[in-house]
Amino acid sequence: MTTIDYIGLVIIALGIMFDLLGCIGMVRLPDVYNRLQAGTKCVTLGVCLILIGTVVMADATPTRLKAILCMVFILITSPTAAHALARAARHSGIELWDKSVVDQFEKEGE
Amino acid sequence: MRSLADSSGLSKESLNESAELMPGTAFAVFTSILLVCCALCLFRIARGPTAPDRTVGIDILGTVVVGFCALLTLSTGKDYIMNVALVWALISFIGTLALAKHLEGQHDND
Numbered sequence: 747m748t749t750i751d752y753i754g755l756v757i758i759a760l761g762i763m764f765d766l767l768g769c770i771g772m773v774r775l776p777d778v779y780n781r782l783q784a785g786t787k788c789v790t791l792g793v794c795l796i797l798i799g800t801v802v803m804a805d806a807t808p809t810r811l812k813a814i815l816c817m818v819f820i821l822i823t824s825p826t827a828a829h830a831l832a833r834a835a836r837h838s839g840i841e842l843w844d845k846s847v848v849d850q851f852e853k854e855g856e
Numbered sequence: 857m858r859s860l861a862d863s864s865g866l867s868k869e870s871l872n873e874s875a876e877l878m879p880g881t882a883f884a885v886f887t888s889i890l891l892v893c894c895a896l897c898l899f900r901i902a903r904g905p906t907a908p909d910r911t912v913g914i915d916i917l918g919t920v921v922v923g924f925c926a927l928l929t930l931s932t933g934k935d936y937i938m939n940v941a942l943v944w945a946l947i948s949f950i951g952t953l954a955l956a957k958h959l960e961g962q963h964d965n966d
Contacts, residue, residue: 747879751878755878755882758886758927758930759882761923762886762890762923765889765890765893765920766889766892766893768893768916769892769893769896769897769916769920770896772896772897772900772912772916773896773899773900778904778906778908778909781900781909782908782912785912785915785916786915786916789893789916789919789920792923793919793920793926796923796926796927797922797923800926800929800938803877803878804877804929804930805933806935808935808938809935812935812938812939812941813929813938815942816922816938816941816942816945819942819946820919820922820945823945823949824919824949826949826953827952827953827956828915830952830953830957831908831911831912831915831952831956831959833956833960834908834956834957834959835908835959837959838907838908838959840906
């Protein structure tokens with residue numbers, strides 16, 4: 747193992763820590779919107795860090811290219827899916843947590 | 857007895873072979889933390905009070921599995937597992953969008 751492999755291991759460990767914290771937030775938070783926020787942002791960043799670590803540690807160029815492609819794809823699709831999901835939840839009448847302070851969708855939705 | 861010793865020797869040998877880019881200890885630690893993440897997602901899918909909660913769990917589980925595939929690529933040195941990660945990200949995105957559309961349409965009908 748060379749120095750660059752250790753750098754890759756540190757990046758991957760950081761990404762896995764983000765994954766774990768995001769999943770804990772998804773279990774602990776009170777509301778579907780809060781859960782969506784914790785899960786989507788933390789887990790997207792965590793998986794992107796794992797893929798960056800793959801780019802650093804991999805020994806073949808096709809693997810690196812596929813990891814970069816996968817990262818770009820996740821960065822595009824994950825916020826889109828979260829937005830569609832939150833919109834669908836609001837449209838299907840899921841109430842916000844009773845301590846939420848702002849609900850802009852209520853004003854412009856009518 | 858002898859077959860047991862043979863099999864254990866074989867597994868140890870194959871473990872040494874497979875730890876090509878990433879040391880086996882690091883792979884074991886990372887994999888167990890990601891398995892905890894998957895268990896938390898499954899808890900949310902099983903326990904979520906509403907249907908969007910379960911959909912959030914499915915979405916996050918799909919994203920975590922992509923990181924899992926990247927770790928497997930590094931651990932085994934096989935290139936094709938990265939293709940699995942790419943296709944998994946794509947299918948997970950389409951599945952989440954379909955579930956969101958389904959949830960949204962449920963309210964419009966009634």
